[in-house]
Amino acid sequence: MRRSPVSTSQTTTPATEHHPAWAHQFDSMEQQRDASSFGMWVFLLTEIMMFGGLFTAYLIYRIRYYDAFVAGSSSIDVKWGFYNTLVLIGSSFTMAMAVWAAHKGKRMQQVLYLVLTLVLGTVFLGVKAVEYKAKYDECHIPGGVIGKGFSATGAAGCSAEGNIAEDIEHPKNLAGKEVSGKPRAAAEQIARQTEIFFVFYFAMTGLHATHMIIGIGVLLWLLRRAWNSEFGPEYYTPVENFGLYWHFVDIVWIYLFPLLYLINRIPHK
Amino acid sequence: MSENSHPTPALYLVIVSCLFAGTVLTYFAATWEMGIFNPIVALTIACTKATLVILYFMHVRYSNKLTIVTVCAGFFWLLILISLSLSDYLTR
Numbered sequence: 001m002r003r004s005p006v007s008t009s010q011t012t013t014p015a016t017e018h019h020p021a022w023a024h025q026f027d028s029m030e031q032q033r034d035a036s037s038f039g040m041w042v043f044l045l046t047e048i049m050m051f052g053g054l055f056t057a058y059l060i061y062r063i064r065y066y067d068a069f070v071a072g073s074s075s076i077d078v079k080w081g082f083y084n085t086l087v088l089i090g091s092s093f094t095m096a097m098a099v100w101a102a103h104k105g106k107r108m109q110q111v112l113y114l115v116l117t118l119v120l121g122t123v124f125l126g127v128k129a130v131e132y133k134a135k136y137d138e139c140h141i142p143g144g145v146i147g148k149g150f151s152a153t154g155a156a157g158c159s160a161e162g163n164i165a166e167d168i169e170h171p172k173n174l175a176g177k178e179v180s181g182k183p184r185a186a187a188e189q190i191a192r193q194t195e196i197f198f199v200f201y202f203a204m205t206g207l208h209a210t211h212m213i214i215g216i217g218v219l220l221w222l223l224r225r226a227w228n229s230e231f232g233p234e235y236y237t238p239v240e241n242f243g244l245y246w247h248f249v250d251i252v253w254i255y256l257f258p259l260l261y262l263i264n265r266i267p268h269k
Numbered sequence: 270m271s272e273n274s275h276p277t278p279a280l281y282l283v284i285v286s287c288l289f290a291g292t293v294l295t296y297f298a299a300t301w302e303m304g305i306f307n308p309i310v311a312l313t314i315a316c317t318k319a320t321l322v323i324l325y326f327m328h329v330r331y332s333n334k335l336t337i338v339t340v341c342a343g344f345f346w347l348l349i350l351i352s353l354s355l356s357d358y359l360t361r
Contacts, residue, residue, distance in 0.1 A: 034333065034335070037332070037336060038335055038336065038339065041336055041339045041340060041343075042339065044343070045339065045342070045343040045346070048343045048344070048346075048347055049343075049346065049347065049350065052346075052347045052350050052351065053350070055351065056350055056351050056354045056355070059351065059355060060354065060355065060358050063355075063358065063359070064358075078296070082292065082296055085292045086289060086292060089285060089288045089289060089292065090285070092285075092288075092322060092326055093281060093282075093284075093285040093326075095326075096276075096281050096325075096326045097278060097281060100275060100276075100278060100281070103275055243326070243327070244327055247322050247323075247326045247327045248327075250322060250326075251319045251322050251323070254315050254318045254319050254322070255315050255319070257292070257295070257315075258295050258299065258311040258312070258314070258315055259311075262295065262296065262299035262311060263299075263308075264299070264307065265296075265299040265300045266299075266300055266301065266302050266307075267300065
């Protein structure tokens with residue numbers, strides 16, 4: 001049945017008087033925005049559960065193989081993880097500023113902050129590549145599918161930094177002086193068990209990095225739309241919802257940094 | 270969600286400074302001998318940082334009740350996932 005018009009003005013209102021982003025099923029732009037925001041949060045809940053499963057598995061194995069987790073964690077160069085945490089927090093800040101600029105209708109600032117977010121996200125991935133390369137050279141990639149096969153006991157062809165068994169048998173204190181360690185057999189067993197730590201290291205940082213790569217793709221799309229002045233105070237939902245995603249990825253890293261890099265960094269006496 | 274409910278850039282600067290400070294703090298906390306408290310301190314700092322991001326960068330503090338309930342539900346289910354799984358493994 002055809003609906004009769006309530007007033008003549010409604011029938012003559014051209015469609016262009018609406019904001020172009022206003023979908024017809026919503027009563028108002030505000031309702032549309034709230035619905036989008038709710039949908040984004042529900043998506044993020046599924047993301048929390050996905051990473052949550054990995055974190056739970058990590059905790060179970062960390063409790064079971066604690067010595068190996070400490071040894072594996074300490075074999076990672078902490079400075080890169082530390083710098084990357086600062087870089088990612090910085091990119092969250094620039095993303096929050098991009099949302100703010102979109103909300104205030106400041107086009108050039110919005111573009112600038114999106115570019116900064118993009119640059120910081122790329123720096124993060126670059127640092128991650130440097131870290132993965134070091135682990136490749138040390139033969140610390142688990143599974144034996146990629147690289148020269150897993151070894152933490154000083155196999156031929158692996159860089160000396162990867163010899164975790166040596167570090168457990170002959171640990172050094174801050175002054176570089178050797179202190180007493182574990183017997184060779186125990187050191188080798190712990191070193192072999194670090195493979196399970198590296199499974200979690202690569203699974204968790206890899207899934208996180210995948211999110212970053214997807215995020216950088218979406219950022220490019222947002223940048224193009226921001227450049228074309230598609231966002232303003234009335235409509236900036238894509239920027240806002242992408243901001244939620246980017247901050248979520250930041251939160252995951254906030255947990256990954258202490259859980260993977262800082263299990264136990266207490267210097268030997 | 271009212272239109273003027275956005276945090277200001279000045280507030281964002283304060284939050285990002287706190288997050289940087291938390292990162293430095295969590296590194297030094299890992300180098301101090303605190304026994305059982307090492308992981309507790311590390312997770313407390315991480316949870317504080319995550320809460321700051323959620324409340325301010327993700328605007329949850331300024332959001333409607335539906336969003337707040339949704340966020341809380343997510344962390345509630347995460348808590349169930351972690352606590353019930355670990356209660357099994359830790360009591361075997």
